[in-house]
Amino acid sequence: MAAGFRKILLSRALTWTYAYPKLLLGKVKNVGAAGSSITGFTWLILSVVALFFDSTRWFGIFMLGSCALxxxxxxxxxxxxxxSDERKAGIETERQRSQLEDQAKRRRLLLDSAKQTVDVIVTEHLETLANQRDVLVRADRYGVVDGQAWNKEVQYxxxxxxxPKLSYEEAEAIAASGMSAFFQNAIEERVARHSETRPLPDRVPDAMTPVEFEGACAAxxxxxxxxxxxxxxxxxxxxxxxxxxNGRRLVIQCKLYTGVVGNKSIQEVIAAKVFYHADLAVVVCNxxxxxSAMTLAAASGVKPLTYPELRLWAVGLDAETASKAG
Incomplete structure (x- = not known):
């Protein structure tokens, strides 16, 4: 029987001759393959030992102990x-987490730096931006506000x-955080707030254009x-x-003239009042x-005002509304 075991062991050992060099060279990458190689190695040892055992009993005892070990x-x-694998995975996870935290911290620093740069630029051009916003935020015939022209101006x-005044890293950080949200906060909200709260001129500035005059009246x-x-x-x-x-709609025609305003403007705002279903019609000039224009305005209910009078008229209208409500 011992001879039979030796023959089996020698056969198993021959199948291991290919796996052993891989084990020695460190090319066995998983537990299954390593186990197979070590099993073959064990069969080789046992086959060598079997050559020196003639007693089946002692050979069986040796084989049982060897297999247990x-x-x-x-x-x-x-x-x-x-x-070891778990420890390596934990180290790699911690490294990735630390790397992400470092990237997020650097992005926050870059965004803060970019925000400061944009604030300085917006402050320098704040008045011009507010004037442009007054002009370019428009309403259609239904009273629906259209901000497309203003959005194009902001993009420009x-x-x-x-x-051109931002670094490449700052621009990348803004893009990663969402450009629309960043510039909405840095430009649009600030310009809108300034447009609503800034002191307005009591008279028309000499350099004002007709389009800017319309924006000034709206402001x-x-x-x-x-x-x-x-x-x-x-x-x-x-x-x-x-x-x-307060539920009332007003239409205004704005005329930035060097001379006096005639009947045509009164007639046009009368038509606008009908077209827009407005309750009030005003012409504002400088x-x-x-x-003749004053006569037509009185007959048609149009208010012919100068720019300084517009505020006084609107304040008086609010007082009149409040008194009627009281």
Whole structure:
């Protein structure tokens, strides 16, 4: 029988000759393959020992003890390997977490730096941006506010004025955090707040354009609680500003003239009042009106005002409304 065992052991040992070099060279990468190699190695040892045993009894005892030691060794090896892999995985997870925290911290620092840079730039151009916003935030014939032209202006400002003064890393941090939200907070909200709270001029500045004059008239009304915006220009049917407050709609035609305003402007705002279903119609200019225009305005219920008078008229209208309500 011992001879039979020796023959089996020698056969098993031959199948191990390919796996042993891999084990020695460290190319066995998993527990299953390593176990197979170690099993073959054990068979080789047993086959060598078997050559020196003629007694089946002693050979059986030796083989049983060897297998027990082998199984214990495999179990210990597997546990040590699992612990080692777990420790390596924990170290790698901690390294990745630390790396992400460092990246987030650096991004916050870059965003803070970019915010400071943008604040300085916006402060430098705040008045111009507020004037542009007053002009470009418009209302259509239904009173729906359209901010597309203002959004394009903000994009132009960002592309031509802001971005050249930001570092590459700051621009990347802004893009990663969401450009729309960043510039909404850094530019739009600040400009809108300044537009609503800034002191407005009592007279028309000499350098003001007709389009800016429309925006200035809308700004005066907004400062008094009106929801006011300029119209889209073409197809406005005679209204340059549409405003609403306390359920009443107001249409305004704005005329920045060097001379006096005639009948045509009064006629156009009368048409705008009908077209927009407005309750009130006003013409605002920076000079004065012809006698004929004043007569037509009185007959049609149009208020012919100069720019300084617009605020006084709106304040008086609020007082009149309050007295009627009381």
């Amino acid at each position: 082998f199984l214990v060794g495999i179990l210990v090896w597997a546990l040590v390997s699992a612990k 400002f960002v592309d031509t004025v802001v971005r 005066v009304l907004r400062s008094l609680g009106w929801d006011a915006s300029t119209t889209q220009g073409s197809g406005d049917q005679g209204a340059d500003v549409i405003a609403t407050k 000079s004065g009106y012809t006698k």
